[in-house]
Amino acid sequence: MLVQRMARRYRRTNVALSEELRDLLRAAPSLDSPMRDHGNATPVPLDGDSRLPLIRTDQLGPAVTPVLVPAVKAQVEQLRDEHQNLERLAKSGLTPSRTGLFTGPPGVGKTLAARWLAGELKRPLMVLDLSSVMSSYLGRTGSNIRKVLDYAKSSPSVLLLDELDTVAKRRDDVAEVGELKRLVTVLLQEIDDWPSSSLLLAATNHGDLLDPAVWRRFDLVVDFPLPGPKGLEQALAQYCGPVSREVVQFLVHSLAGASFADAERLVMAARRRAALSDEPLFDVLLKLGQDRLRDMGYADRLHIALDLVQHGGISQRRVSELTGISRDTIRRRQRDE
Template sequence: MGEGSMYSKDLVHLARVAMSGRPQDAQTLVQRLARRYQRTNGELSESLRGLLRATPHLDAPMRDHGNASPVPLDGDTRQALIRTDQLGPVRSPILAAPVRAQLEQLRDEHRMRDRLEAAGLAPSRTGLFVGPPGVGKTLAAHWLASELKVPLLVLDLATVMSSYLGRTGSNIRKVLDYAKSSPSVLLLDELDTVAKRRDDEAEVGELKRLVTVLLQEIDDWPSTSLLLAATNHGDLLDPAVWRRFDVIANFPIPGPAELGEALNQYCGDAGTEVIEFLTRILAGHSFADAERFVLAAKRKAVLTDERLFDVLLAAGQDRLRTMDHADRLQIALDLLQDGELSQRRVSELTGVSRDTLRRRQRHT
């Protein structure tokens, strides 16, 4: 593409955004063009930067100045389309090392935006969190907002889908315009909702237009905020959606190390033995499953005036009894291999005889 053709394309794009009545998007596009032409046309780049410096930043007075802007409402139900979670204590999420590295870089890019911009770069604007329920996607978004000291705005796409599908695009635009008006982290929860509702053939056209709205908004997202999306069903997403995100983080079911760390948090001072036992009993389950299990035990311990240690062990043994013999035996062998519990204690906990354990150990 020639330089003149590139200028024409960018000019048309800028005019389209400006005429759509979205000033935040127009300002974001000017910022992007200033960076793009920094190397090839320094004079044009500096003129665009001068225009930005001379234009007041389009922050709405909704959070930083204590004068709240109205939350966008659904035109039919008049219910709020977005949930705002203000800053507060957020525990650091327990994550696999690759995911933690991605989140920390996202945080650092936005914390050190000035350094990136001085090098002609911009921080990542968008991230897609993929994984089954209960593995920490929402907690990770809370943590990022807390680390960046900005509000977390949550848009649940399952609830924003209007009974009249044609209005859903308008609802989404309202929310995204609201989120752009001041630095924030916006979480689009259940992104796959858009792809899953394909049972009514009459609505397929509207769904395609809705996906187009989302893609346009993701493309035009300002670098002053962070747009995150979460999905439990990445396989249902439109392929074009994947390409729009700067960062894609895959949240797996926790392994033994991550699950053990989480149980240490949930159980408090219940003891090493119960943590080792429950880590094996709850293998393959999410953080949310493990937390529910521990909370149920805590409630029972309070109501029955028993030690939490005893209640947790009994609950673990109850769950163990529902498993077949092969699974119980494997858990017993894993506990022995961990080296924290004696053979006698493993036999007591799992119900697998010591003779069976000795025979299996001799053959491994």
């Protein structure tokens, strides 16, 4: 609104500036037309009954590089490289991967990887809003899906179908109604017709629920596993900032089997508690790590204690305080090993 007022104000005194401001407004993306800067000023599709947007545009913040295991990182980076080098592929008679399916448990970086790809490709990231797409009217849901996919095809973009298992369940499931089975057929047809100018990504936490035909429709399938110790160490170093290696190593062990989202949640809880209590972040992180250790069995805590002493570079006294395992027990087990 401010730029519109400025354009009107300068219409008499500085016509060139007024026109440039108007051109800027016409080109700038908005929530109603997120692909306007790519030459598509068409508003996002709406549901015919509720008039709610069928997609939501992800507001990109500062670029955050996801922490991924090497195999997954290589696949995601190749997807980026293919879409950044369309001409080189065309010279060899090739097209980039048009579609990608991200599978894995919650909190392992699937959505973050999609957001990172959109940022690297400088394209809007649009997420299918399943709450708006699903309709109680026969045939309306399939029509809504087509509207969303047609809109995303019209200009270079990245479309994320999050929780794909919600709309692409197995068609041989006797518990599902015919409408959802028809929806799977619609989705498969649309994926087959997807252009190489845009990128279609889908994510699911329950790959076993997907219809078998869905897997074959995606050019690339990437399995995001739970992070191992090295991945957690990298993530914690990114989340915690400048804290000692002792804290990071201890948290890596106390978060064994957790996801990246679990690790970030613990660090953010520690930051909030430290800000409110004026305690050092170092101490709060250790307390939260100890709280997680209390839920573990004695054998697991003993294994963690020995690993911290042998590979974490932490003294026996400090490890005993953190894990609750006596120094005598730690010494005896070290001698035995």
